[in-house]
Amino acid sequence: MTPAPPPRRKTLSTRGNASVSPPPNAPRVNVVGIVVALLVIGGLVFIMARAFGTDPHSVPFMLKGKPAPAFTVKRLDQPGEVSLAQFKGRPVVLNFWATWCGPCKYEQPILDLASQTYKDVAFVGIVFEDTEANTRRYLAETGTPYIHLYDPKSTIAVDFGVSGVPETYFINREGIIVKKVIAPFNSPEEFDKEIAEILQ
Amino acid sequence: MIQALLISIVLAQGYAPPRQGQDPLDAEREARVQRIGKLLRCAVCQGVSIADSPASMARAQLDKVRELVVEGKSDDEIFDYFVARYGEWALMEPRKSGVTLGLWVGPLLLLAIGIFLVWMNTSKNAAPAQPAVVASPETEKPAEDEYLAKVRADLEKQ
Structure with missing residues (x-):
């Protein structure tokens, strides 16, 4: 490289030095860029922190604390119709089930027993996506002691936000849905723990 | 049968x-x-x-x-x-309102920002007043010599 000419002008001296020393704008910090980057990274970390640990397959349950949707449908074990309104003032345990659902059959004895234990509570089974003949045959075989209703188009299930069977809803004396349990009960103790909240 | x-x-x-x-x-x-x-x-x-x-x-x-x-x-x-x-x-x-509106607008916004940044950079480089300062000395050398020679020649004239 030819030696730098005498610095007659400021601009010339900086240009001449550029090849020897680092460019003059290198140590300048891009504050706006860093702030934007931090905001973007912070936002992503926030979203991930919230999402980690939650089950992406869990279906949101929106009706908690809301009044239970009213229904009136045909009873399976006896002639006649049943509506939710007739249990007003009593806690209600609403169980959605089907004969094609293995876990439903598995928890049936636990619900049968519970319906004998908690006499004040109305136990209601609602058949989900099944034929009347199937359910009648099943009920005749098992002789379950509480009310079972036939919902031909499964409208009640969708009204309650059911995401599969078995699903059990606990409704308090005021007709408010307190909670739902989306797994079968494995033991009477497990059921006792869940029902406690609606007994007061 | x-x-x-x-x-x-x-x-x-x-x-x-x-x-x-x-x-x-x-x-x-x-x-x-x-x-x-x-x-x-x-x-x-x-x-x-x-x-x-x-x-x-x-x-x-x-x-x-x-x-x-x-x-x-x-x-x-x-x-x-x-x-x-x-x-x-x-x-x-997702709904095109509330928080989820961001999911619809976000990608378009990012694309717009990207196009803007590209445009900013290209227009800056295209401007003749600002030649590439970061160019390596090897590529800069002939341009520099030519430039310096012209500047010196102009200064001599004054």
Whole structure:
């Protein structure tokens, strides 16, 4: 490289030095860029922190604390119709089930027993996506002691936000849905723990 | 033949299929049911819409859509019904309002910012007043010499 000419002008001296020393704008910090980057990274970390640990397959349950949707449908074990309104003032345990659902059959004895234990509570089974003949045959075989209703188009299930069977809803004396349990009960103790909240 | 028929009837006892789906509505309303069904997520199959899923849950949900269509509900009222029960999760397409509006606008916004940055850089480089300062000395050398020579020549003239 030819030696730098005498610095007659400021601009010339900086240009001449550029090849020897680092460019003059290198140590300048891009504050706006860093702030934007931090905001973007912070936002992503926030979203991930919230999402980690939650089950992406869990279906949101929106009706908690809301009044239970009213229904009136045909009873399976006896002639006649049943509506939710007739249990007003009593806690209600609403169980959605089907004969094609293995876990439903598995928890049936636990619900049968519970319906004998908690006499004040109305136990209601609602058949989900099944034929009347199937359910009648099943009920005749098992002789379950509480009310079972036939919902031909499964409208009640969708009204309650059911995401599969078995699903059990606990409704308090005021007709408010307190909670739902989306797994079968494995033991009477497990059921006792869940029902406690609606007994007061 | 009759024996085979009898055996199949006997074997089918207790294995009767779950109920069949509801009959479709008239062509026009059924098309609407299917269009809405495509936009609602099935509660058990998750990644699939209720119109595409063969699951019993999806069938029940699609039947509910039919019922609401027969009742004369608007599209928004039907979506609201499902959101009230299954949350925004039930919608296959997030809503174009509120927080989820960001999901629709965000990518377009990022694209716009990207185009803007590219434009900013190219227009800066194209400007003759600012030659590449960061260019390596090897490539800069002839340009520098030529430039310096011209500057010196101009200065000599003064």
